[in-house]
Amino acid sequence: MPAPSIPSAKVIHVDTRGAVILSEESPETRDSRGIYLPNYIEPVSHIAVDVGGSLAKVVYFTRSPEPPSSPSIAATRGSSASSISTPRSISPSDEHISQSPSSSAFKSGALTPLILDPQNQAANGLSGLDDGLLRETFLRRTSQHFPGGSLNFERFETDNIHECVEFIQALIERSAQVNQVSIEEMRKGVKIMATGGGAHRFYELFTDQLHVEVRREDEMECIIEGLKFFTFIPDEVYYFSDELIQSASQHMGPTGPKSGLPATGTSGILERPSPDPPKFGVTFETNPAPQLPCLLVNIGSGVSIIKVDEDGGFERVSGTSLGGGTLWGLLSLLTPATSFDEMLAFSEKGDNASVDMLVGDIYGQDYNRLGLKSTVIASSFGKVFKKGGGKKQYSPEDISKSLLYAVSNNIGQIAYMNAEKYNLDRIYFGGCFIRGTVNPVETSPCKGTKRAVFLRHEGFLGSIGAWIKNIDQERETS
Numbered sequence: 001m002p003a004p005s006i007p008s009a010k011v012i013h014v015d016t017r018g019a020v021i022l023s024e025e026s027p028e029t030r031d032s033r034g035i036y037l038p039n040y041i042e043p044v045s046h047i048a049v050d051v052g053g054s055l056a057k058v059v060y061f062t063r064s065p066e067p068p069s070s071p072s073i074a075a076t077r078g079s080s081a082s083s084i085s086t087p088r089s090i091s092p093s094d095e096h097i098s099q100s101p102s103s104s105a106f107k108s109g110a111l112t113p114l115i116l117d118p119q120n121q122a123a124n125g126l127s128g129l130d131d132g133l134l135r136e137t138f139l140r141r142t143s144q145h146f147p148g149g150s151l152n153f154e155r156f157e158t159d160n161i162h163e164c165v166e167f168i169q170a171l172i173e174r175s176a177q178v179n180q181v182s183i184e185e186m187r188k189g190v191k192i193m194a195t196g197g198g199a200h201r202f203y204e205l206f207t208d209q210l211h212v213e214v215r216r217e218d219e220m221e222c223i224i225e226g227l228k229f230f231t232f233i234p235d236e237v238y239y240f241s242d243e244l245i246q247s248a249s250q251h252m253g254p255t256g257p258k259s260g261l262p263a264t265g266t267s268g269i270l271e272r273p274s275p276d277p278p279k280f281g282v283t284f285e286t287n288p289a290p291q292l293p294c295l296l297v298n299i300g301s302g303v304s305i306i307k308v309d310e311d312g313g314f315e316r317v318s319g320t321s322l323g324g325g326t327l328w329g330l331l332s333l334l335t336p337a338t339s340f341d342e343m344l345a346f347s348e349k350g351d352n353a354s355v356d357m358l359v360g361d362i363y364g365q366d367y368n369r370l371g372l373k374s375t376v377i378a379s380s381f382g383k384v385f386k387k388g389g390g391k392k393q394y395s396p397e398d399i400s401k402s403l404l405y406a407v408s409n410n411i412g413q414i415a416y417m418n419a420e421k422y423n424l425d426r427i428y429f430g431g432c433f434i435r436g437t438v439n440p441v442e443t444s445p446c447k448g449t450k451r452a453v454f455l456r457h458e459g460f461l462g463s464i465g466a467w468i469k470n471i472d473q474e475r476e477t478s
Contacts, residue, residue: 013038014037014040014229014238014468015039015040015041015148016037016039016040016229016232016233017038017039018038018039018235018398019035019037019038019232019234020035020036020038020234021033021034021035021036021233021234021235021236021456022034022036022150025260029171030071032153032154032155032456032457032459032460033153033456034150034151034152034153035150035151035233035457036148036149036150037061037148037149037150037151038148038295039148040061040148040149042045043322044061044111044149045111045190045191045195046060046173046190046191046192046296046467046470047059047060047111047168047177047190047191047193048060048192048193048194048195048199048463048464048465048466048467048470049164049192049193049195049196049206049221049463049466050194050195050196050198050199050222050463050466051158051164051194051195051197051198051199051201051202052158052196052197052300052301052334052432052462053158053197053300053301053302053325054158054200054300054301054324054325054328054432054469055155055156055157055158055300055432055459056155056156056157056158056161056164056196056198057153057154057155057432057459057460057462057463057465058152058153058154058155058156058167058168058463058469059151059152059153059460059463059466059467060111060151060171061111061150061151061152061467062110062111062149062150062151062152063110063148063149065335066441067165068239089163089329093195094153094337099273099440100304103371106463110171110174110175110177110178110179111171111172111175111179111186111189111190114377115341151464153457153460153463154167155432155459157339158198158327161198161205162271164207165206165209165210168192168210169209170202172186172187172190172210172212173186175190176396187210187211187212187237190210190212190213191212191213191214191470192206192210192212192213192214192215192467193214193215193217193467193469194206194214194215194216194217194466194467195216195217195218195219195222195367195462195463195466196219196462199216199219200216203216206443210346215470217465217466220304220306220314220316221465221469222461222462222463222465222466222469223296223304223306223307223430223461223462223465224296224300224308224312224314224461224465225464225465225466225468225469226430226460226461226462226464226465226466226468227296227308227428227455227461227465228290228312229464229465229468230455230457230461230464231285231288231289231290231291232288232290233288234284234285234286234287234288235284235285235286235456236284236285236288236455236456237285237288237293237452237453237454237455238282238283238284238285238453238454238455238456239282239283239451239453240282240283240452241448244457264331275383291426291453292308292309292310292311292312293307293308293309293310293426294308294417294424294426294427294428295307295308295415295419295422295424295426295427295428296308296314296427296428296430297411297415297427297428297429297430297431298325298430298431298461299324299411299429299430299432299433300324300325300431300432300433301318301324301325301328302319302320302321302322302323302325303320303321303322303323303411303414303431304316305317305318305319305414305415305418307418307422307424314347317418317421317422318414318418319414320410320411320414322407323407323409323411323431323433324340324407324409324431324432324433325375326407327343327404327407327433328340328343330403331343331346331399331400331403331451334356334396334399334403335396335399336396337396337400340432343400344381344400345402346396346399346400347397347400347401347403347404348391349397349403350395350396350397350398350399350400350402351398351401352377352398352401352402352404352405354383354394354395354398354400355381355383355384355394355399355401355402356377356378356379356380356381356382356383356402356405357377357378357379357382357383358374358375358376358377358378359372359373359374359375359376359377359378360374361378361382362378377405377409378404380402380405380409381403381406395468412452415427415429415452416450419450425449425450425451426451427450427451427452428451428453428454428455429452429453429454429455429458430455430458430459430461431458431459431461432458
């Protein structure tokens with residue numbers, strides 16, 4: 001009996017109705033939570049990879065016979081997991097497949113489930129349905145037999161790109177086992193949609209190691225497609241209240257009573273959303289829609305500032321070389337941190353006032369004529385150099401906080417000036433620089449009508465855009 005074939009994704013679109021952002025497994029995954037799409041039923045077997053100068057980001061879609069993990073309470077406005085429709089799939093069980101500790105990300109499912117194999121469609125009443133609309137209608141009527149599926153997000157350091165390749169290879173092998181096909185047959189149904197500079201730099205590595213088709217996509221086009229997709233996900237987009245921004249801009253230390261900030265959770269991070277909205281509130285866009293035109297500030301190793309028109313057209317209008325790579329590189333020299341997450345953890349505990357020269361250090365008080373509070377940074381690292389004195393030792397935490405503010409302030413100012421120049425009120429911030437741990441409130445360019453807007457999956461704009469572009473190509477060529 002011949003092995004079942006792998007179906008191709010044709011005439012498919014992403015149905016985001018009922019989308020839910022799942023709960024984080026650990027603080028390290030707060031910006032890479034899965035997104036459960038209960039109404040998305042089409043077969044998908046392509047994998048998107050966005051390889052930048054510092055990080056490689058991977059997006060793929062899986063289905064499972066098991067419901068997804070519990071959704072985030074914050075993301076679902078208090079909805080419980082039981083309120084989500086997650087009927088069991090009738091695809092083959094994969095309990096017999098052994099799981100290694102490193103494969104926990106695969107436990108939620110696999111690429112291209114057997115239930116949608118064309119050779120098995122006759123048993124499900126799909127035989128002879130050549131009309132796309134009729135087939136889609138029938139699939140939706142029978143969708144109670146299996147759940148939708150989950151978008152999965154992973155990231156790797158570009159210096160360890162082989163770990164990314166091994167991850168994708170393991171995903172393909174597992175999917176072949178789940179779908180009961182040979183690895184050769186599975187590879188025929190898998191495509192890698194690659195974007196970013198690494199799509200060119202590592203093209204041969206992907207093709208030689210994975211033995212699948214690799215397509216290279218324009219980086220900026222993918223970023224814009226990714227932004228448009230994420231704005232359709234409920235509770236993905238958020239912004240901070242004016243009260244919170246004002247209080248944060250005045251505070252000097254990370255925790256002191258002068259901060260005026262609301263109470264934090266046990267982790268020391270401001271709870272989102274606040275238990276006392278709208279003051280100090282974090283507002284999530286529960287009924288989202290693309291808000292164009294806008295300015296997109298994509299912060300990776302460097303920074304690109306992109307003007308997006310009302311019709312989705314875009315132009316890179318500015319940028320700076322002082323971005324996430326700058327922070328990463330300088331903190332590698334100045335602190336014992338060996339990873340970006342460790343550097344961000346240092347910054348959360350630091351007090352930049354011991355390193356930075358503030359307005360109060362110069363005037364002894366606020367400079368009211370110019371509207372400058374005493375806690376405003378006048379000179380980053382301005383207290384480090386003192387004539388005639390010995391060198392003082394500064395903690396890694398304080399250095400990290402100061403440098404984080406220096407880079408963030410620079411980016412925020414450039415973003416605000418470009419928003420003024422092009423008369424744009426909405427400024428989206430994306431890129432792995434934020435990573436869900438950096439508090440961007442203090443550098444939000446929210447003067448006047450300007451609104452700084454952030455994304456939970458800020459680092460995955462390019463990779464999800466590449467994933468979407470493949471779907472668009474399939475629709476156009478079908």
